[in-house]
Every structure is written in C-alpha cells, then in structure tokens.
Amino acid sequence: MWGRTAELGAFDHALATVTGNTCKVLEIAGEPGMGKTRLLAALEERARRTGARVAHGQATASPLTNDFALFVDALEDLLAADGNQLLAELDPRAASCLPRIFPVLHPAQCASVESPQQRYWAYQGIRSLLGKLAAGRPLVLILDDVHNAQPGSIEMILHLLRRPLNAPLLLVLAHRPRQSPAELLSALSVAVESGVARSLELGPLDAVSALRLLPMEIRPGRRRQLLREYGGKPGLLGALAAGSPEDVACADPGVLPPGPLSHPVFASVRLDLQALPVLARQVAQAAAVVGDRFDSALVAEVAELGHDRTLEGLDELIAQDLVRVGIGNDGLVFRDPVVRSICYHHAGGGWRLGAHTRAYRLLRERGAPLAELAHHLERAGKPATESDVRTLVVAVEQSGDRMPATVSGWLRTLLRLPGHGPAERRRLATRLARSTALSGLLAESLPGHHAAWQHRADLDASTLADLTESHLRVLRLLGRFEEVAELARRLDTSDGGVAARVVLGLAETSLDSGGDVAGSLARVERLVPGAEDPGDIDDTGLRALAVYSAMLATLGRGAEATAAADRAAGHLNGLADPGATVAVVCEVFDWLGWANLWSGRTAEALAQYNRGLALAERHRQIHVLGRLHLGLATAYLADGALGAAVEHAEDASALAEPVGSTGLQARTKRLCAEIGHVIASGGEGPEPGDSGSLCAMLAGLSAAAGRHGDARLWHALDERLGSRPGLVDRFGLTLLAAACLQWGADPGRAWRTLRAAVVVLGVRPFNVLMPLAGRAFHVASESTEDSAAEARRSDEDSGPDFDKVVLARMGLLSTRENQVAELVARGRTNQQIARALVLSHKTVETYLRRIFDKLEVSSRSEVAAFTGIMPRMA
Numbered sequence: 001m002w003g004r005t006a007e008l009g010a011f012d013h014a015l016a017t018v019t020g021n022t023c024k025v026l027e028i029a030g031e032p033g034m035g036k037t038r039l040l041a042a043l044e045e046r047a048r049r050t051g052a053r054v055a056h057g058q059a060t061a062s063p064l065t066n067d068f069a070l071f072v073d074a075l076e077d078l079l080a081a082d083g084n085q086l087l088a089e090l091d092p093r094a095a096s097c098l099p100r101i102f103p104v105l106h107p108a109q110c111a112s113v114e115s116p117q118q119r120y121w122a123y124q125g126i127r128s129l130l131g132k133l134a135a136g137r138p139l140v141l142i143l144d145d146v147h148n149a150q151p152g153s154i155e156m157i158l159h160l161l162r163r164p165l166n167a168p169l170l171l172v173l174a175h176r177p178r179q180s181p182a183e184l185l186s187a188l189s190v191a192v193e194s195g196v197a198r199s200l201e202l203g204p205l206d207a208v209s210a211l212r213l214l215p216m217e218i219r220p221g222r223r224r225q226l227l228r229e230y231g232g233k234p235g236l237l238g239a240l241a242a243g244s245p246e247d248v249a250c251a252d253p254g255v256l257p258p259g260p261l262s263h264p265v266f267a268s269v270r271l272d273l274q275a276l277p278v279l280a281r282q283v284a285q286a287a288a289v290v291g292d293r294f295d296s297a298l299v300a301e302v303a304e305l306g307h308d309r310t311l312e313g314l315d316e317l318i319a320q321d322l323v324r325v326g327i328g329n330d331g332l333v334f335r336d337p338v339v340r341s342i343c344y345h346h347a348g349g350g351w352r353l354g355a356h357t358r359a360y361r362l363l364r365e366r367g368a369p370l371a372e373l374a375h376h377l378e379r380a381g382k383p384a385t386e387s388d389v390r391t392l393v394v395a396v397e398q399s400g401d402r403m404p405a406t407v408s409g410w411l412r413t414l415l416r417l418p419g420h421g422p423a424e425r426r427r428l429a430t431r432l433a434r435s436t437a438l439s440g441l442l443a444e445s446l447p448g449h450h451a452a453w454q455h456r457a458d459l460d461a462s463t464l465a466d467l468t469e470s471h472l473r474v475l476r477l478l479g480r481f482e483e484v485a486e487l488a489r490r491l492d493t494s495d496g497g498v499a500a501r502v503v504l505g506l507a508e509t510s511l512d513s514g515g516d517v518a519g520s521l522a523r524v525e526r527l528v529p530g531a532e533d534p535g536d537i538d539d540t541g542l543r544a545l546a547v548y549s550a551m552l553a554t555l556g557r558g559a560e561a562t563a564a565a566d567r568a569a570g571h572l573n574g575l576a577d578p579g580a581t582v583a584v585v586c587e588v589f590d591w592l593g594w595a596n597l598w599s600g601r602t603a604e605a606l607a608q609y610n611r612g613l614a615l616a617e618r619h620r621q622i623h624v625l626g627r628l629h630l631g632l633a634t635a636y637l638a639d640g641a642l643g644a645a646v647e648h649a650e651d652a653s654a655l656a657e658p659v660g661s662t663g664l665q666a667r668t669k670r671l672c673a674e675i676g677h678v679i680a681s682g683g684e685g686p687e688p689g690d691s692g693s694l695c696a697m698l699a700g701l702s703a704a705a706g707r708h709g710d711a712r713l714w715h716a717l718d719e720r721l722g723s724r725p726g727l728v729d730r731f732g733l734t735l736l737a738a739a740c741l742q743w744g745a746d747p748g749r750a751w752r753t754l755r756a757a758v759v760v761l762g763v764r765p766f767n768v769l770m771p772l773a774g775r776a777f778h779v780a781s782e783s784t785e786d787s788a789a790e791a792r793r794s795d796e797d798s799g800p801d802f803d804k805v806v807l808a809r810m811g812l813l814s815t816r817e818n819q820v821a822e823l824v825a826r827g828r829t830n831q832q833i834a835r836a837l838v839l840s841h842k843t844v845e846t847y848l849r850r851i852f853d854k855l856e857v858s859s860r861s862e863v864a865a866f867t868g869i870m871p872r873m874a
Contacts, residue, residue, distance in 0.1 A: 003209025003234075004039055007200050011043050014198060015050060015170055018138045023164040023196070027188050028174040030202030032321065032335065033236030033265060036174045039202070040142050043172060047140040052170075053078070053133060056142040059149040061275035067152030068101045070143055071126060078133055080104045086132045094125030101126070122152075123159050130160075134167040146175040146184070154181055161187045164196050178321045204232030214241050216699065216711065219654035220647040221629060225617060230336070239265035239338050255288070255344050269342045272320060279305075281346070283313030284322060288344035289355040291372070293331045302358045353381025370395040375406075378413045389417055396431065400580020402619045404438035411435060426455045427463055434470040438583050440622030442474050443660045449474065465497030472505030477623060479663035481513040500527055500540050507547050511594075512663060517554050524548050528564070537571050539581045545571075546591035553598035565595040569608065578615065586616045586624045593631040597638065605635045626655035626664045633671055637678070640829075645675055646700040653704040665706075672705040753862060812854040820847045825864040 007028070014024050030036050040056070047054045057074025066072055079086070083105050087095050097118055099105040133139050143149075146157065160171060177185060191197035204210070210232035214223045218241055226240055242263050273281060286303030287294050300310035314332065317323040322343075326333050334340040347355070360376035374395035377388055392414050399407050411432040415425065433448030449471040456464060468491060475484045488506055493499035504527065507520040527544035529537045537545070549564035569592060578585035589612025596605035613628045615621070633648035649671055656664035703711035813821060816837075823833045830844045837844075851863055 002212045003205035003232075004035070004042070004202075007039060007202070008042065008046065010198060010200055011046065011172075015047060015052065015138065015140065018168045018170045020168060021166040023160075023167060023169045023171070025161065025164075025171045025173065025188075025191055025197035027192070027197055027199040028172065028202060029177050029199060030174075031178070031233070032176060032268070033233040033239070033338075034202040034204070035234035036202060037144055037264065038234065040144050040172065040174055044140070044142055047170075050138075052138045052140050054140045054142070055133070056144070058144040059146060059153065061148040061272060066101065067150045068122075068126070068156065070146070070149045070153035071156060072102055074141060074143060075129065075133075076102065076104050079129070083129075086129060089132065090125060090128050091121075093121045094128055097122040098125045098129070123156055126156055127159070127163075127165060130169060131165055131167045134165070134169050138168040138170060140170045140172065142172040142174075144174045146173050147179040147181075154184055158183060158187050161191045161197070176321060179319070205234055206232060210234065210237060213237060216703070219651045220700065221613075221617075221625075221651040235265045236336055236338065239263055242266075255341055257341070257345075265338055266342065269322075269339055270346075272322065273342055273346055276320065276322075277313075277316060279309060280313040280316035280320075281343075283310055284317055284343040285347035285351075286355060287317075287323065287332070287334070288340045288347070289352060290359055292337075292340060293326060293333050295331050298359070298362055301362050302355050304358070350381070352379070356380040357382045364391075370398055371406075374410050378409055384417045386419065389414065389419060396428075398580070401435075401438055401583040401621070402580065404435040404583075404622075405620060408432060408435040408439055423458045426452065426458050427460075430459060430463055430467050434466060437470055437474045438621060438623050440625075440655075440659045442478050442623065445470075445474055461495055461497055464495065465501055468498050468501040469505065472501065472509075473623070476505065476509045476512055477627075477659070477661050477663070479661060479666075481509050481515070484509045497540075500544075503527060504540070504543055504547055507551060508591075511547070511550055511554065511591075517551050521548075521551050521555070524551060539584045542568060542571060542588055543584050543591075546588040546595070549595035550591045550598070553595045558599045561595050561599045562601065565592050565599070565604070568592055569604075572611075582615065582619045583621055583624070586612050586619075586621045586628070588612075589615065590624060590627050590631060593628070593635070597631065597635050602635050602639045606632065606639070609635060622655070623659065626652045626659065626661060629655065630664060630668055630671065633668075633675075637671070637675055642675060642678065643697050645671075646697045646704065649675065650700040650704040653706065669705055672701055675701055813851065817847055817851050817854070820844065821851055821863050824848075824851075824860050827864075 011026060014026050018024050028036055028039065037058075044054050044056055055074040055078055057070050057072070059070040059073075079102055083102065087098060087105055090098075101122060130139065130141065143153075143157070146154075149157070157171075157173065173188070175184070188197060188199065192199050205213070207227060210227055211220075211223050213234050214226065214237055218226075223241075226237055230236055230240060273284065276284070282303050282305065283299060286305075287299045289302055290298055296310055296314055297307060299314070300307045303310060303313075305313070314323060318325070322335055322339050323332055324335055334343075344352070356376045357380040360373060360380050360382075363376065364373055370391060374392050377384070377391060382388075392410050396407055396410055396414070411428055414420070414428055415432070420428065429448060430452040433445050433452055436448060437445035449467065452459070452467050453471075456467070459467065471487060472484055475481075475487065484505060488502050491498060491502055493502055503520070503523045507517075507524045509515065510517045510520050524544055524547055527540065528548050529541040529545065545564055545568040549561045549568060552558075552561035552564060568588065572585070572588065572592075575585070589608050593605045593609040593612065596602075596608060609628055609632045613625070613632065616625050616628060629648045629651035633645045633652060636642075636645035636648060649668055652664060652668045653672075656662075656668060699711045702708070819837060820833060823836060828836065830841055830848070833839070834841045834844045839847075848860075848863075852858060855863060857863055
C-alpha cells in the first residue's frame, strides 16, 4: 500500500502484542479524503493472513439506525454463525438485552435496553460477547467512521477504553477528529497516555506515493497539477481525478461535474448531505451557488432565509465539517471542491436558475468584479436587460485571452441574447472563434473562423488582425501547412496589423514544417523592434523577436540567436502581468525555449519552457500546452533527465490528440523513439530520486507513443516492482523491462539481458517470460513461439553453465572495477561514480572499458545484470 508503510508497521506491532489477556487500541485519525477506509481494508487483509478473527463495521449518520448499529454492523456475521451458543454462556441478565441490539440472535426471552439498568447489562453483554469471540485466537475489531456513530455505540467504545477487556482484542477506531464527540477525544487521549492505545494521525501522502495512486490514464501534468492544488489526500485526489474537468473546454470550470455515483468519496459526501437537516441542506446549496468562498449575509439572501436561520444552518455545516471558517476569519469556505460540487448539483435545476439570479443582483449591488457577475449572469434565469448585456461585453473585453473556455461561455450567452446589431454580432462571433481555439478546440473553431471571413468588411482593423493571427495559428497547430500558405495568399495585407500577422504566421509555419526559414528571415527581421528603445515593445514586436531568435538558431547563427532570445527574455522579466494578450506571451516563451535549445543552452530553454507552462496552466491556454510540454521533454532529454523527458512527452501526446494537432503527435512520436533508443542503447537510466523506475518510464513512453496496451503492461510491472521490496527482485524486473525495450532494435542484446533477468528473478524456464517480451514489442505469435522454443532448448543445453560464466567473468574484475560495476548497477552516472570514488571522469571511463572487455558485454545494463546476479547466486 503506497505511502502508508509506517501505519502498516504500527498495526503489525500492535497485533503482535495482543496475546493472552492483553487488549490494545489503535486510533486512526484523519481528515476526510486521507484514505482511512482504504487503510482499514488493508489492515483487515493483514489481520486475516495472521489467522486472527476479524470484525469490521462502519457507522452511518442516519438518525433512524439502531443505537448500537456500529457494533451490529461489525459483529453480525460472526454472531450469525454461533451467536446463540455464545448467548447461552452469558449472564442471563446480559443475554436478555442483546437480542434487542443484534436481531440475528433468537433467545427465549428478550428485554428492553431503555432503562439505565438494562443499558448497563447491554454494555456487559457486548463486552462478554467480545471476550468469547476473542477466545482461542485474537479478535481484531475494526470500527470505521466512529464520528458518525450513534450515542449507544459511542458509549460502548468509551466503556471499552476506560475498562480494557481482559482478552486478546485489538480495537481499531477510525474517525474524523473535527466531527468526533468531545468525550471520545478525551477518552482516547487518556488511553494513549496510559499506554492502552496508540494514535496514528493520517497526513497527506508524499508526492511519489500520491502520484502513484492516480489513474495512469490521466496525463502526468494533470496529476502534478492536482497534487499541487489539493495536496496528497489520496481519497480527494482520486475523486478529483474521476470528476474534474478535462484539459479542453468544460461547461463550468467553477463547479466540478457531479462525479461518478460509485466513487466512494462522492458517495460519502452525498450520504453526509442527505443526513443533514433540511435547513442545513438549503444553506449548503445556496452557498454552493455563491462560490468557493462566501459570507453568511449573501447566502441568506440567495437561500431566501432569514439571517438567523442561515447562521443556524451554517453551524450545522461547520459541525459536520462540510464548511470551514476561512483563514483569519476571512469568510467561509467549503471543505473541498467535491463538497461544493455535490451540494450544487443536489439542488434542483430550476431553483439554481433563481439562485444565480439573486446572487447576480446582490453581487452587483456590492460592486463585485465583472468576471464574478458574468459567471452568475450566464446561469441566471432572468430576461437580460441592456445593463446585463453590457456587463457581459465588458467582462469579455477585460478578460482578453485569459480563461478562454470561460469567455467562450459568456460569448455564447451574448449571442443568444437579442439587441445586438449585425456588426456587433459578427464581432462577438469572431471573438468566440478565437476563444474556442485557445481553449484547445482547434478543429471546432474553424467554422467560426471561416464564417468571420465572409463578413470581414464589417470588422474593424484590430478585430481583423486578431482574426488573421488566430486563423493562421489554428491551421498551423493542426498541421495544415498548405492551407496556411493558401490563406496568406488570399489575405489583403495593405493593413499593417494584418501584414505583420501574416509574416509571423508564415515564419512560424516554416519553423514547424521545416520549410524555407532563410527565405522568411528578412521579413521577420523588419518587424523586430530596434535595440535603441528596449522598453517599448508591443506584443507583435515581442512575438517577432522570439520567432526571429528561433529562426536564427535553426540557421546555425547561435550568437545572434542567443542575443535576440536574451533581449526578449529581459523584456519578459520586467513584465509583471501579461494582461489580456496572455496567449501571445505563452507562445513567446515557447519560441524562446526552442531558440535556446537549438543554440545549445539547455538550462535557459528549461527556464523559458517552465515559465510558459506555468502561465499557460494558470490561464488555461490549452492550445499551447502540448507544445510547451514537447519542448520540455526535448530539453530534459538533452539534459539527460530521461524520467522527466518521458513525463513531458506523455503530456504532449495526451494533449495533441484531443486538440487534433497531427504535427504535435508526429513530433512527439519521433521524440519517444529517440528516448527509447537512448535507453535501449545502454544510456543512463533514471537518476536516484528521479521520476521513478525504468518500468515507470517505459509506461509513460508507451503512452506517449500511443501504445496504450504496452503502457498498461509496464504500469503493471512497475506495480510489481514496488510491491517486491528486495533489491535483487526489483533489479530483475528492471532488467526484464530493459530486455523488452531492446527487443525491437537488437534482439541479440535483448536476449542476453532477458537471460540475466531470468537468472536474477529465479524464473525458469525462459519461455515463462517470452510472451511478455513479445507482447511489449508486437512480436508475431509465431515468432514468439519460435523464440520460446529456442529459449527452452538453450535452457536445457546450458542452464547451469550460465551461472558458472557469471562467476568466472566477475572473478576477472579487480577490487576497483568491482566497485565501479556495483555503482553502475545502482544506476549511478559516470560523474556520480567519479565523485563517490574520488576519481576523474576519464578514469571512470577507462574502468568501464575494462569491465566491458572482461565481462564481454557492450552496455551498462549488462554490467548491472552481472553485478546483480552475484547476490542471487550467493
């Protein structure tokens, strides 16, 4: 179980100490979404493997349940087997109370548990039952969601904490401290101080463990973004991965979709909401309409409740930890986006229309930002006035290219409203085509671009220049380079703004398509601002400077390219806010990255790409995200960071497909082939602390190349790699991955690496692993069978001799050569080996050549194979 090694170890230790008449308590406390229920399932499995008797119950917040429902849920299955026999062995006064609690029991007579005296005997009866169930072997009683338990169950737990059972019982209590009764928290604290209990507080997972829990179908960049924004809460991350919007335009970026009904986190929040009083539900729904952050006065007006009643509902929501007070008492906030989503979608659609209308009116009176007003106006169920239309128009103008999916929604709302003249309607439609493209829907934006050209006479000069830039961008990103040239020929370039956009569009196309860069250079150079006034560069000039630097780098004029790139970067460094033209600024970062990369300045390229990526993610510039990831993948490959290169290549591939960029897809596949060649040819693998094992890298590489079946195979191997703690086993699986990767390019080397993997893993005969190698590299079934037959013959002919060869060749190495080989096996680079052994880089290379000669190998992976086999044979 990823990231919970310490907790599993604490459970194992507690279970080992439960012997004879020893009772122990293990408290597992954590906020919602921390993975308590998932951890309890793993603990139950571990307990059963030890032979312990296990009972597992979960409390619900329903007020209609049995007062001891938590214990009923936990013990009912055990009591169904031999409960009546156990009942006969109990004190009659206790035995007469239990059937009212546990319906599965069938006694001759049954007493009520309403009076204090009968309540006392009910506690004694449950206590005695637990003692009987723990007789002979330890009993592990796991109680989940204790904070939701009814008073009777809480009192029973308090009874067990204050008077521990004289039996081998391990009581595991999982709860949310914010929602747990004060008396339970106090009793647990006393039990911990006395040594009866041990408390484990589940915190967020570390980054590596959290990322491993997210589905491999989600691209790495999206996984990292979820982790950055919401931390390492495993349950919350899983819910967001299942219900959050995709990279392309979404209907409502402010509220998550309802999420899958089957997802446990979504289902848990729905149950929490249903258990609330009606008043609290109404307040929660109104707050969800208002936004992530809200105040009680606004919620009261939206909910159409009085302020006092709204405060009463908010008290209940805070008590149930669905709503929290903001930092520094700055308003109220939902616990997480999933809670707001469930509350929002739980309300009726018609009621939401009215609620958004009320929110819009109240926020307008408060002078709220136009973007916030536009959000509610877009969803309001009211006839739009002239003032409302003006609000949306100004919000669109102020937003510029920022958040294009959101702006597209506002524009569609505007185009549905009456009152626009033909010229204004065409201007809005033109703007909608641009915003649609920037949100990643390139092909979907083309009809809008084509329609806009039919009425270009009605467009002002600025709108016409923007249309030119946008249409050329869309065609280039879609890989329709011939259409770019055809459109440029048809355009009237008498207007300076249009002419500049055409020149830059053609130059960018020549860079992307490998066209005549030199022929376009002079025209672009004329658009580059003069160096005498570096502080006065408009967006067109900045874009021209970045494209110009990339063109110079392509032509091999490195010094001039770096000078132009540094000038553009200097201007960007002084740019506090890109403003409404954020799309152009993101593309400038992209071109500066390529200019630096082609000029051999990898560090500078990485800096520009990362700045552009952060800006594009913040403002949802989906159209350029894939290009920035491709640039980062290329730069990391040049820097030797293969793991990072694979991750960004996978991002680029995942983004290229939905936006329909065939050019980006082709370039990504070429890069993946290059990365695979580096690994297969014995290039250095992941650095310690890099993105993961070779199997994880190959999973990402296969996904980036579009081989999703292979990606699942490598992912499964990586899971096995993580679940086998032995270094030799981990190394053997890595060798197996390397062998499969080498299979297509060099079957001979792949065969030698595969043999080494088999020996390290202790798996014979060879044909056990041959289908895996064939599956990974699309080897035909006949070829796989032939290879398997060859493997069997080879195994029969020379099985034990291979071990002798390993011993003989390793015996030829000197002490220092053995040290170098050992560090190679650990994945160290030549530079790291030199530092570790206090040698020069050249001396390490000399030792490696000697090692290759003595072991009769030709790659680092084979050296690592020989070194890794020795402990297995010993």
